[in-house]
Amino acid sequence: MQKIKRIFEIKEIGILLILLVLMLFLSIATDTFFTAANIFDVLLNSSFIAVMACGMTMVIITTGIDLSVGSVMGFVGMFMAIMMVDFSLPPILAIILGLAVGTLFGFINGLLVTKVKLPPFITTLGMMSVGRGLAYVLSGGWPVSGFPDSFMISGQGHFLGIPLPVIYLLVIAVVSHIFLKYTVLGKYIFAVGGNEKAAKLVGVKAEKVILTTYVINGFLAAMSGFLMTSWLGMAQPNAGQGYELDVIAATVIGGTSLSGGEGSILGAVLGAWIMATLRNGMILLGVSSFWQEVVIGVVIVAAVALDRMRSRGEEE
Amino acid sequence: MSEEIILSVENISKNFPGVKALKNVSLSLKKGEVLGLVGENGAGKSTLMKIIAGVYTPNEGKIFYFGKEKTWNHPSEPLNEGIVTIFQELSIIWNLTIAENVFLNDEPVKNGPFIDYKTMVNQARKLSEDMDLKVKVTDLAERYPVAVQQMVEIMRAVYKNANIIIMDEPTSSLTDNEVQKLYGIIKDLKNRGVSVIYISHRLEEIFEVTDRVAILRDGELVDCLETSEVSSDNLIKAMVGREVKNFYTYKSHEIGKELLKVENFSGKGFKDINFSVHEGEILGFSGLVGAGRSELMETIFGFRKKTSGTIYFQNKEVEINGPNDAIQLGIGFVPEDRKDAGLFLIHSVKDNICISILNNIAKKSFVSPSKITEQAKKYVDILNIKTPNVNQRVMFLSGGNQQKVVLARWLATSPKLLVLDEPTRGIDVGAKAEIYRFVSNLSKEGVGIIFVSSELPEILQLSDRIAVMSYGRLAGILERKKASQEKIMSLATGMAEKIIKN
Numbered sequence: 001m002q003k004i005k006r007i008f009e010i011k012e013i014g015i016l017l018i019l020l021v022l023m024l025f026l027s028i029a030t031d032t033f034f035t036a037a038n039i040f041d042v043l044l045n046s047s048f049i050a051v052m053a054c055g056m057t058m059v060i061i062t063t064g065i066d067l068s069v070g071s072v073m074g075f076v077g078m079f080m081a082i083m084m085v086d087f088s089l090p091p092i093l094a095i096i097l098g099l100a101v102g103t104l105f106g107f108i109n110g111l112l113v114t115k116v117k118l119p120p121f122i123t124t125l126g127m128m129s130v131g132r133g134l135a136y137v138l139s140g141g142w143p144v145s146g147f148p149d150s151f152m153i154s155g156q157g158h159f160l161g162i163p164l165p166v167i168y169l170l171v172i173a174v175v176s177h178i179f180l181k182y183t184v185l186g187k188y189i190f191a192v193g194g195n196e197k198a199a200k201l202v203g204v205k206a207e208k209v210i211l212t213t214y215v216i217n218g219f220l221a222a223m224s225g226f227l228m229t230s231w232l233g234m235a236q237p238n239a240g241q242g243y244e245l246d247v248i249a250a251t252v253i254g255g256t257s258l259s260g261g262e263g264s265i266l267g268a269v270l271g272a273w274i275m276a277t278l279r280n281g282m283i284l285l286g287v288s289s290f291w292q293e294v295v296i297g298v299v300i301v302a303a304v305a306l307d308r309m310r311s312r313g314e315e316e
Numbered sequence: 317m318s319e320e321i322i323l324s325v326e327n328i329s330k331n332f333p334g335v336k337a338l339k340n341v342s343l344s345l346k347k348g349e350v351l352g353l354v355g356e357n358g359a360g361k362s363t364l365m366k367i368i369a370g371v372y373t374p375n376e377g378k379i380f381y382f383g384k385e386k387t388w389n390h391p392s393e394p395l396n397e398g399i400v401t402i403f404q405e406l407s408i409i410w411n412l413t414i415a416e417n418v419f420l421n422d423e424p425v426k427n428g429p430f431i432d433y434k435t436m437v438n439q440a441r442k443l444s445e446d447m448d449l450k451v452k453v454t455d456l457a458e459r460y461p462v463a464v465q466q467m468v469e470i471m472r473a474v475y476k477n478a479n480i481i482i483m484d485e486p487t488s489s490l491t492d493n494e495v496q497k498l499y500g501i502i503k504d505l506k507n508r509g510v511s512v513i514y515i516s517h518r519l520e521e522i523f524e525v526t527d528r529v530a531i532l533r534d535g536e537l538v539d540c541l542e543t544s545e546v547s548s549d550n551l552i553k554a555m556v557g558r559e560v561k562n563f564y565t566y567k568s569h570e571i572g573k574e575l576l577k578v579e580n581f582s583g584k585g586f587k588d589i590n591f592s593v594h595e596g597e598i599l600g601f602s603g604l605v606g607a608g609r610s611e612l613m614e615t616i617f618g619f620r621k622k623t624s625g626t627i628y629f630q631n632k633e634v635e636i637n638g639p640n641d642a643i644q645l646g647i648g649f650v651p652e653d654r655k656d657a658g659l660f661l662i663h664s665v666k667d668n669i670c671i672s673i674l675n676n677i678a679k680k681s682f683v684s685p686s687k688i689t690e691q692a693k694k695y696v697d698i699l700n701i702k703t704p705n706v707n708q709r710v711m712f713l714s715g716g717n718q719q720k721v722v723l724a725r726w727l728a729t730s731p732k733l734l735v736l737d738e739p740t741r742g743i744d745v746g747a748k749a750e751i752y753r754f755v756s757n758l759s760k761e762g763v764g765i766i767f768v769s770s771e772l773p774e775i776l777q778l779s780d781r782i783a784v785m786s787y788g789r790l791a792g793i794l795e796r797k798k799a800s801q802e803k804i805m806s807l808a809t810g811m812a813e814k815i816i817k818n
Contacts, residue, residue, distance in 0.1 A: 184674045184681050191671055194660035201619060201651055201658070202672045202725065203640040261662050 011255040015270045022274065026281040033284055040163060044231075046276030047169040048073075049243060051224045053250040053268035054176040055217030060251055061180075061193040062210050063260030064120040068109060069221040070243035071131030074236070076102040076225035078135045081144040081235035084151060091151035099222045105131060106218015110211035128244065135237040145234040155230020165227045169269070172220065177265040189213060194261030249296075250275050253303040275299075320347045321383075322511055323368070323399075323480055328377030330363055337363040338374070339535045345480065350502060350512045352526035352543065354519070355555055356744040359532040361515050362404070365482050368513075369401040370394045398479035400472075402486060404742065408465040410458040415440035417457050418472050443471045448497055461606050462489040462653070470501060481505065482513040487521060488742045491604040491770045493809060499525055517744060518771070519548050531555055552745060566777060566796075567756070571597045574631065575733055575764040576647075578616065581625030585611030586788040589625070593733065593764040598755065600779030601768040603808045607785040609768050610652050613735050617642045617649045630732075643672075645733075648726030650719075652737040652768075658722045659710050665721060666692035666706040672725045695724035700750065716747025723754060733764040740774060752778055772801045784808050 027034040052069045059066045076098045083094035105127060112123040157164045180186040191199040192206045200206050229235045254271030256263030278299060282292045324344035330337045338360045345351050355361050366372045368379065370388030379386045381397065388394050395401075408417055415433075416423075418440045426432040440453040449467050457465055466489055473481045487495045502512055502525050514526055522529055523543060530540040531554045538554050572595030581589040586608035593599045601609050614620045616627065618636040627634050629645050636642050642649070651657035660668050669692045670677070677687050692706040699720045703713055710721055719739060726734055736755065740748045755778065759765050769775045775782060782794045784807035791807040 182682050182684070184678050184683060187667070187671070187674055187683065190663065190667070191660060194663050195657075197657045198651075198660055199671075201617075201639055201649060203638075203643040204671075205638075205640065261660065 012266045015267055019274050022277050030284045042276045042280045043166045044163045046272045047165040048224045048228050049246050049250055050169050050269045050272035051172050052221050052247040053272050054265050055220035056247050056251045057256050057263045057268045058213040059217050060256045061189050061263045062213050063193050066217050067124040067244045068127035068131055069247055070240040071128045072102050072105045072221040073225040073240035075131040075135040076222040077229035077235045077239050078138050082138050084147055085144055091148050102222020103219040106215040110214030114207040114211050139237040143234050143236045152233055155227050173265055173269050249300040322347045324380045326378045328374045330374050337535050341537045345511050348506050348509045350514055350526045352522040352529035353515045355532035360535040361532055400476050400478040401482040402469045404484045406465050408457050413454050414451055414468055415453040417468050480511045484515045485742055493604050569760050577628040579626045583615040583622045589790050591783055595762045595764055596759050597780050598759050598765040600775040600782040602775050602804050603785035608788040609785050610737055613737055646731050648731035648734045650722050650736045650739050661711040664707045665703050668710050668721050669695050669724045673728045699724050716743040735766040737768045
C-alpha cells in the first residue's frame with residue numbers, strides 16, 4: 001500500500017495518467033484514433049517537439065528560457081539543405097556542420113546570458129529573430145529540396161516498423177535522462193536552478209553549468225531541424241516557426257517548474273505526447289483548426305496554473 | 317500600562333495536514349503591554365502570530381479586538397485596524413528607496429493621486445533620526461544590510477500608529493547596539509500606549525523588554541507569567557518541558573599549527589585585516605552588523621573579489637579566486653542567510669547534503685543514487701537531523717534542522733577550516749546547544765573554526781580567541797580569559813581607547 005502511494009506521488013505518473021485518459025477517450029470517441037498508423041503518426045509528429053523539450057527542460061531547470069529553438073531548427077534545416085544542394089557537400093558532412101552551427105547558436109545564447117548577463121528571455125528573443133532571418137537569407141525565401149538518398153533515409157526510414165525520428169527521440173531522451181539524473185553535471189543543473197548563490201558557495205561553477213544547458217539545447221534544436229528536413233525531404237525557411245511555444249508548453253506540462261530547480265525529461269516527453277495527442281484528436285473529432293489553437297492555449301495555461309497551485313499547496 | 321484588554325484569543329486551534337500546530341490556546345494582551353512569546357521552534361509561535369495577523373484562519377476559536385469578535389479574511393484587515401506585524405521574513409522591497417518602503421501602501425499624496433515625495437522624504441528622515449538610524453532615506457533599500465532593513469520595517473510600524481505591533485524575532489539580524497536601540501523604541505511605544513507582542517529565542521531580551529511572558533510548547537500554551545516573577549532556568553524548563561542538560565560548557569583543548577593567515581587583507585566593506593587561525597582553534601568574530609564580518613568571510617572564501625592582501629594556508633601563500641579554490645584547500649563556509657545562500661529549499665535532504673561531495677562519490681562523473689542516500693543517512697545520524705527520511709524536502713524541516721543540513725554538507729568534505737557565519741540565528745535552544753557541541757567536537761579533531769556571531773554570550777562561551785571588527789577594520793583580538801561583553805562592545809563601537817587607558 002505504502003509503495004502504491006509512493007508511486008502516485010511521482011509527478012510523471014500523474015502526467016502519464018492524463019495522457020492515458022486522453023487516449024482512452026479518443027479511442028472511444030473515434031474509430032480512427034487507436035490504429036497503429038495513427039498512433040505512429042502522433043508519435044512522429046511529437047518527436048520533433050519532444051527532442052527539443054529534452055534540452056528545454058535543462059534550460060528551464062536553471063530558471064532560464066530559450067525562445068530561439070524554433071528558429072535554430074528552421075535555420076539548421078535550411079543550412080544542411082543548402083550545403084548539400086548548392087555546395088554539393090556529402091550528407092554526413094552537411095549534417096555535422098549543421099549540428100555544429102546549431103550548437104554554436106546555443107553557445108552564443110549561453111555566453112550572452114552568463115557573461116554579458118542579459119536576461120535569457122531577451123537574449124533568445126533576439127536570437128529567434130536572427131535565426132529566422134538567416135534562414136530566409138540563405139534560402140532567398142524559397143523551399144529547398146532534392147537531397148541525396150542517404151540523407152533522406154537517415155530520417156525517413158523505419159526501425160522495427162517504427163519511424164526513425166521516434167527512435168532518435170527515444171535515444172536522445174534516455175541519454176538526456178541519464179545525464180540529468182545520474183551525472184555530477186546533471187545534479188549541478190538542478191542545484192543552480194534551485195539556488196544559484198548556494199550552488200556557487202559549494203563550489204559549483206554556475207556560469208559553466210548554465211552555458212552547458214544552452215549549448216545542449218542548441219544542439220538538440222539542430223538535431224530536430226535535421227530530423228524534420230530529412231523526414232519531409234525538403235527545407236522550408238519558415239520550418240519550426242512557433243515551435244518554441246509548443247516546446248516550452250510540453251516542458252511545463254511535463255512538470256518542469258518555471259521557477260527552476262525541478263523538472264524531468266520523462267515528463268517533458270510525456271508533455272510533448274499529450275500536446276500531439278490533443279492536436280491529433282481534435283483533427284479526428286473534426287474540431288476546426290481555429291478552435292484547436294484556443295484549446296491548446298487553454299491547456300498550456302491550465303498546466304501552469306496546476307503547477308503553481310501544487311507548489312503553493314506544498315509551501316503552506 | 318492599563319488593565320484594559322485590547323486583544324484576546326480564545327480556544328484557538330489550528331491544524332495543518334498531519335500536524336496540530338495549535339491546540340486550544342487562549343491569551344490576552346493589555347493596552348501598553350509588552351507580551352513575550354517564547355517556545356522552541358515548531359512550538360506554534362509563528363502560527364499563533366499569523367492567525368492574529370490574518371494570514372491563517374483558525375480551525376477553532378475566536379479573536380476579540382477591543383472587545384469585538386473579529387474574523388479576518390485577509391491580512392490587510394487587521395493591518396487597517398492597527399495590528400501591524402513584522403515578520404521574520406522581511407517584507408522590504410529591494411528596489412524601492414527607504415522612504416518609499418516606510419510609506420508603502422500609505423503614501424502621502426497631493427493634487428489628487430500624486431505622491432508627495434517631499435513630505436514623504438522629510439517624514440522618513442525624521443523617523444530615522446528618532447530611531448537613531450544612520451541611513452539616507454532616498455537610497456534604495458538593497459544598498460543596506462538586513463539589520464537596517466529590519467529597522468525600516470519597525471519604522472513602518474511606528475509610522476502606521478499601530479495599536480498592536482507584533483515582532484517575530486526582530487533582533488535575529490541586529491547587533492547588540494541595535495538591539496539596545498530597539499529596546500528604546502519599544503519602551504517609547506509602550507509609553508504611547510501601544511501593545512507589543514515580542515517573539516524571541518533570546519531569553520535575555522525577553523527579560524529585558526517584556527512585562528509578561530507566554531510559553532508555548534508543542535502547540536499548547538504552557539503558562540503565562542509576569543516576567544519579573546520567573547527565572548531563566550524556569551523559563552527554559554517550561555519551553556522544552558525538560559531540564560536542559562549538557563548545555564554547552566567550554567573545555568580547553570589543544571591548539572595546533574597555524575592554518576590560515578590573512579595579511580593586509582582589503583576588499584569591499586573591510587580594510588587592512590590581519591589575523592590567523594590555528595588547527596583546533598575556535599576564533600570568534602564579533603562586531604556590529606555592517607562591521608564587514610560577512611564581507612570579509614565571503615572574500616576569504618573567494619565569493620567576493622579582494623582588492624589587496626595575501627592569504628596563507630598552512631604556511632603557503634595561496635590565491636583564492638572562487639569558492640572552488642577555497643574548497644580545494646579544505647575550507648568550508650556556512651553562510652549567514654541559510655535560506656538565501658545555504659539551502660536548496662525545494663530539494664531533498666540528501667541532495668542538500670551531498671552536493672558538496674558529488675565529485676568525490678562519483679565514478680567517472682556518474683553518481684549512483686544509492687551512494688547518495690547512503691552518505692546522506694550517515695550524516696543525518698551523526699548530526700541527529702530530525703527528518704522523516706532523506707528524501708524529505710529541506711523546506712519542511714525546522715530552522716535548527718535546516719542548519720544542521722548545511723553543517724552536514726561541510727562535515728562530509730572533511731574540512732581543515734570551517735567558517736560559520738551566524739550559524740545559530742533564529743534556531744531554538746536545543747538545536748543551538750547541539751551546534752555548539754558540533755563545533756567543539758570538530759575543533760577537538762584539529763579543525764580550525766571561524767565562528768562569526770552577533771550574540772555575545774555564545775561567542776564568549778565558545779571561542780578560544782575573539783576578533784572584534786568595527787567599521788570594516790579589525791579593532792582587536794581578545795584572548796578568551798581576558799574577554800568580556802564590555803570589552804567586546806567597546807572595541808566594536810570604537811571606544812577601545814577608553815578601555816586601554818583604564
